[in-house]
Amino acid sequence: xxxxxxxxxxxxxxxxxxxxxxxxxxxxxxxxxxxxxxxxxxxxxxxxxxxxxx
Amino acid sequence: xxxxxxxxxxxxxxxxxxxxxxxxxxxxxxxxxxxxxxxxxxxxxxxxxxxxxxxxxxxxxxxxxxxxxxxxxxxxxxxxxxxxxxxxxxxxxxxxxxxxxxxxxxxxxxxxxxxxxxxxxxxxxxxxxxxxxxxxxxxxxxxxxxxxxxxxxxxxxxxxxxxxxxxxxxxxxxxxxxxxxxxxxxxxxxxxxxxxxxxxxxxxxxxxxxxxxxxxxxxxxxxxxxxxxxxxxxxxxxxxxxxxxxxxxxxxxxxxxxxxxxxxxxxxxxxxxxxxxxxxxxxxxxxxxxxxxxxxxxxxxxxxxxxxxxxxxxxxxxxxxxxxxxxxxxxxxxxxxxxxxxxxxxxxxxxxxxxxxxxxxxxxxxxxxxxxxxxxxxxxxxxx
Numbered sequence: 162x163x164x165x166x167x168x169x170x171x172x173x174x175x176x177x178x179x180x181x182x183x184x185x186x187x188x189x190x191x192x193x194x195x196x197x198x199x200x201x202x203x204x205x206x207x208x209x210x211x212x213x214x215x
Numbered sequence: 216x217x218x219x220x221x222x223x224x225x226x227x228x229x230x231x232x233x234x235x236x237x238x239x240x241x242x243x244x245x246x247x248x249x250x251x252x253x254x255x256x257x258x259x260x261x262x263x264x265x266x267x268x269x270x271x272x273x274x275x276x277x278x279x280x281x282x283x284x285x286x287x288x289x290x291x292x293x294x295x296x297x298x299x300x301x302x303x304x305x306x307x308x309x310x311x312x313x314x315x316x317x318x319x320x321x322x323x324x325x326x327x328x329x330x331x332x333x334x335x336x337x338x339x340x341x342x343x344x345x346x347x348x349x350x351x352x353x354x355x356x357x358x359x360x361x362x363x364x365x366x367x368x369x370x371x372x373x374x375x376x377x378x379x380x381x382x383x384x385x386x387x388x389x390x391x392x393x394x395x396x397x398x399x400x401x402x403x404x405x406x407x408x409x410x411x412x413x414x415x416x417x418x419x420x421x422x423x424x425x426x427x428x429x430x431x432x433x434x435x436x437x438x439x440x441x442x443x444x445x446x447x448x449x450x451x452x453x454x455x456x457x458x459x460x461x462x463x464x465x466x467x468x469x470x471x472x473x474x475x476x477x478x479x480x481x482x483x484x485x486x487x488x489x490x491x492x493x494x495x496x497x498x499x500x501x502x503x504x505x506x507x508x509x510x511x512x513x514x515x516x517x518x519x520x521x522x523x524x525x526x527x528x529x530x531x532x533x534x535x536x537x538x539x540x541x542x543x544x545x546x547x548x549x550x551x552x553x554x555x556x557x558x559x560x561x562x563x564x565x566x567x568x569x570x571x572x573x574x575x576x577x578x579x580x581x582x583x584x585x586x587x588x589x590x591x592x593x594x595x596x597x598x599x
């Protein structure tokens with residue numbers, strides 16, 4: 162499971178947690194997040210996210 | 216600076232979130248349009264919202280840069296004129312003068328941002344007060360952090376509280392001073408503000424509210440702050456975060472209408488044809504909203520307008536996340552001043568809803584209540 166960070170605002174999408182409030186269940190992999198999903202904090206698109214290196 | 220000025224199709228002034236987001240959105244629609252971007256700094260792309268929680272995210276000033284000026288100008292295919300200050304606009308000639316020469320433009324976009332305004336404060340240390348509204352500001356601040364144990368922040372607003380939380384989590388001893396009755400008093404109802412106050416106090420942050428800094432004197436070891444209630448405070452570093460003012464330096468030469476920003480209509484056009492504005496320097500249909508979501512909305516609309524599809528900007532509900540990890544907060548303030556608060560305690564937080572005549576028009580979520588943000592965002596009306 163990976164984490165993805167928005168390069169615009171720093172919001173983190175954590176695959177392990179998903180975003181249940183937005184209908185994305187825990188464990189949803191990044192590639193399975195809908196393409197038209199936007200960052201809840203800054204409205205950036207999926208293109209503007211980078212995988213967080215751990 | 217004579218008749219031999221070169222002409223550019225589109226000139227953008229400013230390399231902040233507004234300028235670069237617009238550029239990125241234009242390139243999604245049009246790969247060919249000739250674009251020149253002029254900026255005062257290096258032009259590196261960085262995440263502005265992360266400045267106030269960079270320590271917690273373990274970012275250095277350098278690692279906040281996600282794309283260097285060179286990389287972004289290549290990726291987005293534009294001409295970058297950096298380290299350059301635009302000094303005047305002549306709308307009749309469609310010409311701009313700068314520290315690096317003059318150009319004429321077909322269309323011009325102002326994305327000049329804002330700056331922290333500085334309150335007049337007495338004392339020989341007043342000139343050493345820092346404020347942070349750009350990566351360059353942050354570099355200065357960061358250089359002095361290692362030697363600073365005690366930090367005083369003037370202004371318990373959004374930026375002040377975010378920095379206070381970030382610095383406290385990094386082990387600094389933080390004091391926050393301001394006339395407000397509770398932190399974030401312009402956005403939060405009292406009960407929510409007191410909740411935030413308590414959470415930040417648990418992190419060791421000392422609040423000096425309903426109080427102001429009268430003077431900052433240099434001492435042998437750091438600074439002495441004299442407060443209005445005659446108390447004294449010591450600090451190794453003083454940060455001012457009392458509020459943003461749009462950078463409107465080009466208003467005088469151009470004759471552009473301004474209020475809290477360059478005044479624009481919903482097409483983001485200013486009072487002068489072929490000059491547009493967006494971001495923290497713009498007041499769009501009477502609204503000056505220096506946040507990230509309005510920039511996104513404006514950039515997307517303006518990108519369409521500039522590529523041949525005139526598009527009015529629409530502001531849906533745009534909840535603002537306040538980056539205070541010790542007490543998460545989301546606010547979607549009502550436009551109406553007379554909205555009535557209805558508060559509800561959650562397990563470890565507060566849900567505050569704003570109503571006008573039983574219609575939900577805004578909300579504030581604090582602590583564990585922030586999980587309701589998406590659900591509530593769908594219920595509140597568009598801002599514009």
